[in-house]
Amino acid sequence: MTEHVSTAPQATPARRAGDDADVIIVGAGPAGSTTAYYLANAGLDVLLLEKSRFPREKVCGDGLTPRAVKALVAMGVPVGEGDGWLHNKGLRVIGAGMRLELPWPELTSYPGYGLVRTRLDFDQELARRAGQAGARLEEGVTVTGPVLDEATGRIAGVTARPAGGTERVYRSRVVIAADGNSSRLSVSMGLRKRDDRPIGVAVRAYYTSPRHDDDYLESWLDLWDDDRLLPGYGWIFGMGDGTSNVGIGLLNTSTAFGNTDYHEMLRRWLAGMPGEWGFTEENRVGPVRGAALPMAFNRTPHYTRGLLLVGDAGGMVNPFNGEGIAYAMESGEIAARTVAQALACPSWARAEHVLHGYPRALADAYGGYYALGRAFVKAIGRPELMRFATRHAMSRPALMRFALKLLGNLTDPRGDAGDRLINAMTRLAPAR
Numbered sequence: 290m291t292e293h294v295s296t297a298p299q300a301t302p303a304r305r306a307g308d309d310a311d312v313i314i315v316g317a318g319p320a321g322s323t324t325a326y327y328l329a330n331a332g333l334d335v336l337l338l339e340k341s342r343f344p345r346e347k348v349c350g351d352g353l354t355p356r357a358v359k360a361l362v363a364m365g366v367p368v369g370e371g372d373g374w375l376h377n378k379g380l381r382v383i384g385a386g387m388r389l390e391l392p393w394p395e396l397t398s399y400p401g402y403g404l405v406r407t408r409l410d411f412d413q414e415l416a417r418r419a420g421q422a423g424a425r426l427e428e429g430v431t432v433t434g435p436v437l438d439e440a441t442g443r444i445a446g447v448t449a450r451p452a453g454g455t456e457r458v459y460r461s462r463v464v465i466a467a468d469g470n471s472s473r474l475s476v477s478m479g480l481r482k483r484d485d486r487p488i489g490v491a492v493r494a495y496y497t498s499p500r501h502d503d504d505y506l507e508s509w510l511d512l513w514d515d516d517r518l519l520p521g522y523g524w525i526f527g528m529g530d531g532t533s534n535v536g537i538g539l540l541n542t543s544t545a546f547g548n549t550d551y552h553e554m555l556r557r558w559l560a561g562m563p564g565e566w567g568f569t570e571e572n573r574v575g576p577v578r579g580a581a582l583p584m585a586f587n588r589t590p591h592y593t594r595g596l597l598l599v600g601d602a603g604g605m606v607n608p609f610n611g612e613g614i615a616y617a618m619e620s621g622e623i624a625a626r627t628v629a630q631a632l633a634c635p636s637w638a639r640a641e642h643v644l645h646g647y648p649r650a651l652a653d654a655y656g657g658y659y660a661l662g663r664a665f666v667k668a669i670g671r672p673e674l675m676r677f678a679t680r681h682a683m684s685r686p687a688l689m690r691f692a693l694k695l696l697g698n699l700t701d702p703r704g705d706a707g708d709r710l711i712n713a714m715t716r717l718a719p720a721r
């Protein structure tokens with residue numbers, strides 16, 4: 290539902306009488322909580338509205354690369370093994386009948402380890418961190434639509450319904466859509482998904498397994514059902530709590546996308562696993578659940594009329610590897626820094642100019658890399674090409690170490706030859 294209000298014209302971005310906050314953030318996933326943390330640290334009054342109550346489940350692989358670790362460390366989140374995390378050393382890749390363990394690259398820009406933790410804990414921890422910084426979190430509040438200023442068409446707040454309560458209006462000068470893949474708020478502001486950008490669908494389930502304390506994330510490049518090659522990719526991430534998170538994903542560049550029974554595909558793939566790993570129906574803990582992964586700027590523009598899009602709402606999952614948490618957190622930080630600068634401007638015209646810098650900052654950070662990712666996703670949508678590339682690369686460890694850096698977006702600005710090649714390709718690719 291869209292509500293309209295009439296507000297007196299105002300020259301400066303200062304807070305209006307009657308506003309509920311300087312900034313309202315819709316959704317307290319990694320994107321929303323990180324944005325809230327940085328805005329609150331900048332001294333702004335932040336209201337973070339979340340429809341569910343923590344702890345709550347979120348369908349995910351629960352795997353964090355060094356990129357996400359860096360974002361957590363920057364927020365002062367304790368990431369020690371005694372703090373509820375399972376550390377990992379790198380990525381084990383299985384494909385073309387081969388198995389390769391690739392340690393995370395040694396870089397100055399990123400730590401040399403990754404993490405695993407269920408989203409049940411992870412998201413709650415991050416929301417708590419935002420709260421410690423001063424953001425006000427309201428749980429069980431579902432945002433139902435934007436409130437638009439009649440005169441300017443700008444967003445002036447949101448309508449929302451607290452659980453069991455009646456709908457009310459929350460007002461602020463700037464609103465952040467951090468409401469995930471379907472981002473109803475963005476849709477009600479006219480921002481739809483782009484057909485020319487990749488999207489994935491993935492399902493996952495937890496299984497009691499002796500492999501639960503694996504210190505490598507495991508990625509399967511080809512999935513077999515006896516001697517039949519299934520479409521898509523798979524992962525096995527030990528959770529360190531007696532279970533493993535096991536899942537499969539498929540990209541929309543695959544011809545099987547949209548006409549695949551993902552649950553059945555997972556079952557068939559797991560049927561071929563060694564029995565002692567325990568990935569059986571009897572050992573499954575909870576249901577098989579799935580969701581979409583919006584990739585490579587799947588929804589744009591990332592700023593319009595007072596609304597900024599962060600994380601999955603702006604389609605920021607890495608198309609090379611399906612990683613979304615690091616990008617949700619990083620885009621949240623970029624958005625927060627932009628909004629803090631905008632709201633300190635002496636005039637609204639200046640503030641608006643600064644806010645329009647947000648999509649440009651995102652394009653600078655990821656535009657070229659995502660353009661390469663789109664080409665990659667198109668290429669691997671062709672099974673014969675994927676098979677050839679897997680066979681060719683898996684027998685060349687140095688090439689795979691380079692691929693790990695490219696697929697994980699893990700390079701130093703002045704790193705080794707591989708880093709410099711990836712950085713140059715990213716710079717040269719058209720950032721759109």
Ligand SMILES: Cc1cc2nc3c(=O)[nH]c(=O)nc-3n(C[C@H](O)[C@H](O)[C@H](O)COP(=O)(O)OP(=O)(O)OC[C@H]3O[C@@H](n4cnc5c(N)ncnc54)[C@H](O)[C@@H]3O)c2cc1C
Nearest residue numbers: 316318319320340349350351352432469491600601613614
């Ligand atoms: C099967 C699967 C496996 C994945 N595996 C990984 C992985 O291993 N590593 C990785 O980095 N990424 C992974 N991803 C991607 C990752 O889950 C997302 O990129 C990430 O969750 C995005 O964070 P976000 O904060 O943008 O959105 P979300 O995490 O979706 O958070 C959105 C929040 O908004 C709230 N919300 C929604 N609508 C409203 C509303 N109207 N009012 C109030 N609140 C609202 C929701 O309740 C939710 O809390 C995976 C995704 C899937 C589907």
